[in-house]
Amino acid sequence: MANSPNGGILKDLFARDLPRQAELQAEAETLNALTLTERHLCDLELILNGGFSPIEGFLTEKDYNGVVETNRLADGALLGMPINLDVDQETIDRLSIKPGARITLRDFRDDRNLAIFTVEDVYKPDKVKEANLVFGSDDDTHPGVKYLLSTAKEFYVGGKLEAVNRLEHYDFLDLRFTPSELRAHFNKLGWQKVVAFQTRNPMHRAHRELTVRAARSQQANVLIQPVVGLTKPGDIDHFTRVRVYKALLPRYPNGMAALALLPLAMRMGGPREALWHAIIRKNHGATHFIVGRDHAGPGKNKNGKDHYGPYDAQHLVQQYQEELGIKMVEFQEMIYLPDRDEYQPVNEIPEGTRTLNISGTELRHRLRTGKDIPAWFSYPEVVKVLREQNPLPAQKGFTVFMTGYQNSGKDQIARALQVTLMQGGGRPVSMLLGENVRHELSSELGFTRQDRDVNIGRIAFVASELTKAGAAVIAAPIAPFNAAREQARELIEKSGPFFLVHVATPLEYCEKTDRRGIYAAARKGEIKGFTGVDDPYESPVKPDLTVNLEKQDVRSIVHEIVLLLESRGLLDRL
Numbered sequence: 001m002a003n004s005p006n007g008g009i010l011k012d013l014f015a016r017d018l019p020r021q022a023e024l025q026a027e028a029e030t031l032n033a034l035t036l037t038e039r040h041l042c043d044l045e046l047i048l049n050g051g052f053s054p055i056e057g058f059l060t061e062k063d064y065n066g067v068v069e070t071n072r073l074a075d076g077a078l079l080g081m082p083i084n085l086d087v088d089q090e091t092i093d094r095l096s097i098k099p100g101a102r103i104t105l106r107d108f109r110d111d112r113n114l115a116i117f118t119v120e121d122v123y124k125p126d127k128v129k130e131a132n133l134v135f136g137s138d139d140d141t142h143p144g145v146k147y148l149l150s151t152a153k154e155f156y157v158g159g160k161l162e163a164v165n166r167l168e169h170y171d172f173l174d175l176r177f178t179p180s181e182l183r184a185h186f187n188k189l190g191w192q193k194v195v196a197f198q199t200r201n202p203m204h205r206a207h208r209e210l211t212v213r214a215a216r217s218q219q220a221n222v223l224i225q226p227v228v229g230l231t232k233p234g235d236i237d238h239f240t241r242v243r244v245y246k247a248l249l250p251r252y253p254n255g256m257a258a259l260a261l262l263p264l265a266m267r268m269g270g271p272r273e274a275l276w277h278a279i280i281r282k283n284h285g286a287t288h289f290i291v292g293r294d295h296a297g298p299g300k301n302k303n304g305k306d307h308y309g310p311y312d313a314q315h316l317v318q319q320y321q322e323e324l325g326i327k328m329v330e331f332q333e334m335i336y337l338p339d340r341d342e343y344q345p346v347n348e349i350p351e352g353t354r355t356l357n358i359s360g361t362e363l364r365h366r367l368r369t370g371k372d373i374p375a376w377f378s379y380p381e382v383v384k385v386l387r388e389q390n391p392l393p394a395q396k397g398f399t400v401f402m403t404g405y406q407n408s409g410k411d412q413i414a415r416a417l418q419v420t421l422m423q424g425g426g427r428p429v430s431m432l433l434g435e436n437v438r439h440e441l442s443s444e445l446g447f448t449r450q451d452r453d454v455n456i457g458r459i460a461f462v463a464s465e466l467t468k469a470g471a472a473v474i475a476a477p478i479a480p481f482n483a484a485r486e487q488a489r490e491l492i493e494k495s496g497p498f499f500l501v502h503v504a505t506p507l508e509y510c511e512k513t514d515r516r517g518i519y520a521a522a523r524k525g526e527i528k529g530f531t532g533v534d535d536p537y538e539s540p541v542k543p544d545l546t547v548n549l550e551k552q553d554v555r556s557i558v559h560e561i562v563l564l565l566e567s568r569g570l571l572d573r574l
């Protein structure tokens with residue numbers, strides 16, 4: 001039997017409003033509509049499906065104050081985390097948001113009408129107070145505080161929701177369960193006791209051992225319920241993590257564990273968040289909830305100390321577990337004992353015992369460099385998923401961006417480099433020569449500074465997409481302006497390594513060796529605004545390499561570029 005929901009009744013608003021769906025859909029078309037952000041969407045989904053029971057909407061001022069100050073709604077029910085719809089003054093005016101108004105809430109991804117919101121009140125929260133009481137400080141190194149103080153809008157709107165349509169998802173549909181679906185699933189499996197495990201990270205052997213120990217200690221089954229909504233900025237994306245969880249699942253004894261994804265927007269609120277997580281798991285039918293070390297902790301504060309004590313979350317959930325009706329299963333950090341080839345909680349390890357550990361930083365380093373990840377730490381099938389997501393430099397794309405005067409030799413160097421890289425193989429090679437781009441992508445542009453910047457912006461966009469897809473990209477426009485080149489670097493570096501090569505062949509030499517007579521035409525005024533003649537060229541401030549065709553030949557320049565790429569591991573043979 002699944003656990004009873006928080007407050008006794010699962011507030012599944014979809015089920016409740018299903019008989020009126022056609023009517024609500026028609027009304028939603030006629031109302032002013034508010035387009036929700038990704039964060040709002042996560043909250044909305046869990047309000048509508050009952051994951052946040054007993055609430056049926058976004059908090060009114062009375063409920064908000066209660067939750068912020070005492071973890072409780074005005075009627076005394078526990079919640080842990082305030083759930084608010086934040087808006088700015090402009091939105092309030094534009095949509096006439098005021099008590100009694102009915103507003104359609106819309107999905108920004110596909111403009112679907114998701115819910116009708118009846119406004120009860122509009123209020124201005126004291127966000128610094130909220131930060132201090134909910135997160136324990138107003139230090140904005142805390143991502144929850146940062147979001148609250150810098151991203152969340154000035155006003156909150158309280159009121160109830162009616163469900164119009166479900167949010168569409170396109171990934172891992174078979175693993176997404178609403179609370180009602182999960183409850184039915186447990187009943188079908190005949191699970192009496194379910195211990196839920198929350199995670200926003202990949203799982204390794206330690207996590208498997210911890211969850212199995214929890215199951216054993218409670219004679220329960222295991223629900224792995226990872227967060228796939230919003231987690232801490234910089235976390236591994238949920239696509240990779242879900243592939244990891246799927247790879248791990250067969251490592252549990254048959255029938256012991258199930259996997260269900262939770263579309264939650266985490267706040268990284270430590271103890272308060274742990275209480276909220278326990279409530280959410282109870283609503284999903286779990287009878288037990290694992291709280292480990294530094295649950296939902298955001299890391300270091302501005303003084304370099306952890307925002308929360310390692311077991312603060314356990315202490316808070318402990319206080320409420322009886323009233324709440326979900327049992328906390330607390331765990332200390334699991335540590336590997338090589339001499340026994342097993343994991344044990346740190347507090348059960350006798351002093352002097354040999355232990356091994358691989359920190360998160362060390363794991364990332366090993367993934368980046370291809371160094372071994374031992375079988376005592378993780379399973380090969382899990383490591384395989386993580387390695388696919390962390391290709392070695394030799395498997396990744398990069399961009400060599402050459403800049404210089406017309407006829408500086410950058411096109412010849414680009415062509416020779418293309419042939420050299422193609423001979424080496426290993427990845428596709430893409431060329432973005434100035435003249436080709438002008439012909440294919442930028443034919444309507446001229447040579448004003450603005451047009452040149454747009455042109456470089458387009459090259460940067462294409463180069464960044466190709467780099468992301470694993471190609472070696474060689475771009476060779478004149479690119480006379482620093483700002484545009486630096487913007488290109490910034491964009492492309494998000495996808496892979498970027499090298500700025502200044503082809504610093506002097507203008508006189510470029511002009512002297514110009515067989516096409518272009519400089520001559522520019523000198524005569526037949527071409528206006530020509531770089532080096534009557535338009536500026538800003539030399540790069542910090543190029544990765546400077547070459548000069550007056551002094552070097554193409555072959556030696558290509559060799560210098562190859563050595564640069566090699567020094568970053570990009571040309572390693574695997």
Ligand SMILES: Nc1ncnc2c1ncn2[C@@H]1O[C@H](COP(=O)(O)OS(=O)(=O)O)[C@@H](OP(=O)(O)O)[C@H]1O
Pocket residue numbers: 406407434435437438447451452453455456476477478479480518527528529530531535
């Ligand atoms: N006013 C002016 N200034 C500079 N260059 C000019 C100009 N007018 C035309 N051309 C020809 O356009 C080619 C250079 O374009 P780019 O896209 O590399 O320039 S930029 O990076 O957008 O500044 C380059 O062509 P190719 O020589 O065929 O590469 C120039 O000869």
